Amino acid sequence: MEPKMLVTDAAEVMGTTVQALHNQIKRKNLPHQKSKNRVYFAYETARQLFEIKFNPQVFSFQIVKGGTGKTSLCLGLGIRATLYGARTLLIDLDQQGNLTKACRVKSHDKPIMIELINQDIPVEEGIVSVYEGLDILPSRIENALLDSNLMLKRLPLDRIYKDMIDSLKNQYDLILIDCPPALGSSVTAASLASDRVISPVTPSEFSLEGLEITSREVANIEKSFKKAVPVCPLLNEFDPRTSLSHDTMRFLVTHPKHSQHLIRTAIRRSQEFENVLTKGMSIFDSLANSSAKEDVDLLTRELLKIGEFAKKSAPIDTDRLKAISA
Numbered sequence: 480m481e482p483k484m485l486v487t488d489a490a491e492v493m494g495t496t497v498q499a500l501h502n503q504i505k506r507k508n509l510p511h512q513k514s515k516n517r518v519y520f521a522y523e524t525a526r527q528l529f530e531i532k533f534n535p536q537v538f539s540f541q542i543v544k545g546g547t548g549k550t551s552l553c554l555g556l557g558i559r560a561t562l563y564g565a566r567t568l569l570i571d572l573d574q575q576g577n578l579t580k581a582c583r584v585k586s587h588d589k590p591i592m593i594e595l596i597n598q599d600i601p602v603e604e605g606i607v608s609v610y611e612g613l614d615i616l617p618s619r620i621e622n623a624l625l626d627s628n629l630m631l632k633r634l635p636l637d638r639i640y641k642d643m644i645d646s647l648k649n650q651y652d653l654i655l656i657d658c659p660p661a662l663g664s665s666v667t668a669a670s671l672a673s674d675r676v677i678s679p680v681t682p683s684e685f686s687l688e689g690l691e692i693t694s695r696e697v698a699n700i701e702k703s704f705k706k707a708v709p710v711c712p713l714l715n716e717f718d719p720r721t722s723l724s725h726d727t728m729r730f731l732v733t734h735p736k737h738s739q740h741l742i743r744t745a746i747r748r749s750q751e752f753e754n755v756l757t758k759g760m761s762i763f764d765s766l767a768n769s770s771a772k773e774d775v776d777l778l779t780r781e782l783l784k785i786g787e788f789a790k791k792s793a794p795i796d797t798d799r800l801k802a803i804s805a
């Protein structure tokens with residue numbers, strides 16, 4: 480995986496000129512590369528160029544419906560965040576290990592979450608580097624026993640992941656947890672360790688049903704543990720040509736509960752998400768433009784409050800969606 484940030488894109492976000500950025504890169508002697516007259520850089524240069532002061536945040540991707548884009552968007556957001564200089568940790572809690580596989584890391588000899596808990600191993604021992612700036616706590620099939628283990632051992636769900644994650648907050652700017660499409664003790668503990676729950680929904684009735692169940696479950700958790708955990712729906716696989724996409728968007732925008740924390744960036748359907756996965760690459764490895772790159776970039780800037788998003792707080796970018804649909 481070799482994610483890249485183009486100097487032209489960086490200049491736009493920073494509200495400066497390409498020439499001014501070139502000068503800064505030269506003056507600070509920052510590593511960069513060129514391809515067909517296009518200059519790009521990776522995490523280390525991003526960190527020194529953007530100099531963004533991040534507030535450490537923890538987001539978990541969860542919804543009880545399978546295949547809505549939790550893993551794809553968790554990975555996309557994590558990678559794009561590193562290209563703005565955020566030290567990022569991915570935590571794979573799904574026994575399917577899709578996030579782990581997508582990162583192509585060697586993890587068979589590393590302890591996974593269930594082993595960290597049962598054998599009281601420090602979390603650092605399970606963490607693997609994907610590339611400079613991005614780390615992962617991988618997952619394997621054995622994590623399928625997490626729920627029953629947490630239950631049987633009566634471990635405190637409000638502390639078990641939270642204490643572990645809090646101990647890492649001085650090492651990372653962003654921690655993203657990829658959950659399985661389920662409800663249970665492990666997902667509850669993930670909610671309680673998170674500043675936000677991000678719930679990707681696709682334009683489908685089952686997906687909205689999943690959102691309803693997940694948000695009801697989180698509301699129960701909030702009540703039982705007296706902790707606020709906002710559930711933020713994220714519209715994924717938006718296709719401007721289908722009325723179902725527009726209906727789903729309208730439903731989310733007008734819904735009294737779901738509209739409250741709705742993420743204003745919608746992610747369009749794009750084959751790119753699937754294409755890169757099979758090649759062990761990321762959507763940001765290529766220098767070519769794609770809607771996947773554009774949308775995940777906007778999502779990252781919205782969630783991390785980078786550039787213009789630092790000032791705005793509109794509920795959903797309907798203007799942009801109208802423009803996409805035109």
Ligand SMILES: Nc1ncnc2c1ncn2[C@@H]1O[C@H](COP(=O)(O)OP(=O)(O)OP(=O)(O)O)[C@@H](O)[C@H]1O
Nearest residue numbers: 545546547548549550551660716747748749752753
């Ligand atoms: N915006 C998109 N456009 C097109 N395909 C997408 C998009 N987002 C995700 N996909 C594809 O949908 C499939 C499911 O995505 P993903 O694995 O991220 O979902 P998930 O919610 O993590 O699934 P699970 O619940 O099984 O963990 C993948 O093949 C992925 O490439």
Ligand SMILES: [Mg+2]
Nearest residue numbers: 549550573577
């Ligand atoms: Mg997944």
